[in-house]
Amino acid sequence: xNKILLVPFDASPSSERALRYAVDTAKEDGSKxxxxxxxxxxxxxxxxxxxxxxxxxxxxxxxxxxxxDRAEEFLKxxxxxxxxxxxxxxxxQVILEEASDSDADIIVMGTRGVGRVKxxxxxxxxxxxxxxxxxxxxxxx
Numbered sequence: 001x002n003k004i005l006l007v008p009f010d011a012s013p014s015s016e017r018a019l020r021y022a023v024d025t026a027k028e029d030g031s032k033x034x035x036x037x038x039x040x041x042x043x044x045x046x047x048x049x050x051x052x053x054x055x056x057x058x059x060x061x062x063x064x065x066x067x068x069d070r071a072e073e074f075l076k077x078x079x080x081x082x083x084x085x086x087x088x089x090x091x092x093q094v095i096l097e098e099a100s101d102s103d104a105d106i107i108v109m110g111t112r113g114v115g116r117v118k119x120x121x122x123x124x125x126x127x128x129x130x131x132x133x134x135x136x137x138x139x140x141x
Contacts, residue, residue, distance in 0.1 A: 096132055
């Protein structure tokens with residue numbers, strides 16, 4: 001049975017390097033990739049004061065589509081089996097939930113994403129995943 005590699009992807013340079021690594025790994029051993037884009041849930045009372053639910057949904061869909069378009073540039077000629085998934089919520093929590101839901105064998109992620117908060121060595125999302133997961137994580141610098 002082929003392994004499942006979960007690759008959180010936000011089109012940042014770090015996530016692009018992680019995706020390249022995951023694609024190379026999948027080519028070697030026939031793993032399947034799940035490319036996960038996590039969007040914050042901006043559908044809050046304060047945000048709805050300035051934007052409709054349809055506008056919020058459209059913004060989130062557009063942001064995910066941009067990331068997926070970028071990911072598919074790396075994947076188009078790879079002959080690697082992959083699935084694109086978009087979820088909303090707090091990134092490290094959603095990554096862990098997706099890893100469990102999809103029975104991922106390993107999480108392959110970059111050190112930093114496009115978020116505002118940056119750690120000294122690892123980004124806050126990478127650090128949160130490392131601290132809470134029960135499956136192997138490969139952090140690609």
